[in-house]
Amino acid sequence: MPAKRRRTGPKVAALILDRTAVFELAVPCEVFGIDRSDIASPWYEFKVCSGVDGPVRTQGGFSINAEHGLEGLAGADLVVIPAGPSGAYPLEALDAVREAHRKGARVMSLCTGAFLLAEAGLLNGRRATTHWLHAAELAALYPEIEVDPRVLYVDEGDVLTSAGTAAGIDLCLHVVRRDYGAEVANAVARRMVVPPHRDGGQAQYVEMPVGPTDCGDALTRALEWMLEHLDQTTPIEHLARLAAMSPRTFARRFRAVTGTTPHQWLLSQRVLMAQRLLETTDDSIERVADASGLGTAANLRLHFQRVVGTSPLAYRRTFRRHEDTQAEAATA
Secondary structure (H helix, E strand, O other): OOOOOOOOOOEEEEEEOOOEOHHHHHHHHHHHHOOOOOOOOOOOEEEEEEOOOOOEEEOOOOEEOOOEOHHHHOOOOEEEEOOOOOOOOOHHHHHHHHHHHHOOOEEEEOHHHHHHHHHOOOOOOOEEOOOOOOHHHHHHHOOOOEEOOOOOEEEOOOEEEEOOOOHHHHHHHHHHHHHHOHHHHHHHHHHHOOOOOOOOOOHHHHOOOOOOHHHHHHHHHHHHHHHHOOOOOOOHHHHHHHOOOOHHHHHHHHHHHHOOOHHHHHHHHHHHHHHHHHHHOOOOHHHHHHHOOOOOHHHHHHHHHHHHOOOHHHHHHHHHHHHHHHHHHHHO
16 A cells, blocks of 8 residues: 655745845744644745855844755745845846746745845735835835835735734734634744734834833733623723723723724724634534624624635635644544
């Protein structure tokens, strides 16, 4: 009887060039490169590929010897471009990224890695983002791109871009959520001790007022109460009392910290709860809507389509099928 062929997960290749940014390289190494097959199997296959000859200098004052060259991008399902200096990219590297994309790979930039995708022509006619400090430069150099400096990341399907530094974590977890579902992405986030999803955009980091330290603790109490009572309608006056603030101060402080309104934050958390219930239970759409605080099946469908981009039933079919496949693999 022939041996069973080992199942493999999505193939991820990170491309590094001279003066690559250490943190933005470490993020995909952490998310995709660590074996997390105890969370979801098969997990990603990850490799680091060098686009230059010899050791690659980093911005951190040390060099990296990558085990793979540009040939490592061939056959990748996802090519990640960490941040680095913009301009003067090796033509061979640009060609390799274009070729990988032409053959079906998703391409993803972290922070100023967007400049490489722009130089390769892969952002033309698309919406994209980068660090807010460099957004105006990107828009000026490449006017064919719709640069959005407000968001943490942009998902255009086969081309993805993130804002600066920590937004790379948001985008990598978003990719895990796309590939494996919200429950798996949440588990990875817990391992990394980071939030699985951040609301708001870069604007909250450009000019963020620093308030009294006790306001942070009080606001945390209100946020925790909201998460524990997603199925309840909660007036802002009640949340303000929990935070020991007036309703106006609470609303202002909430937006300063989260980058969004209490209503929008609560709505996104309810959709995330609905995702988890659709993945992990056989509850009817009506029960999921009620348990997640969205009320009715019609309301669930409306907000789920707007936030997730698909219907609750289609989402359940996709990710319950993934879960069932995992179970079959575990018993094989």
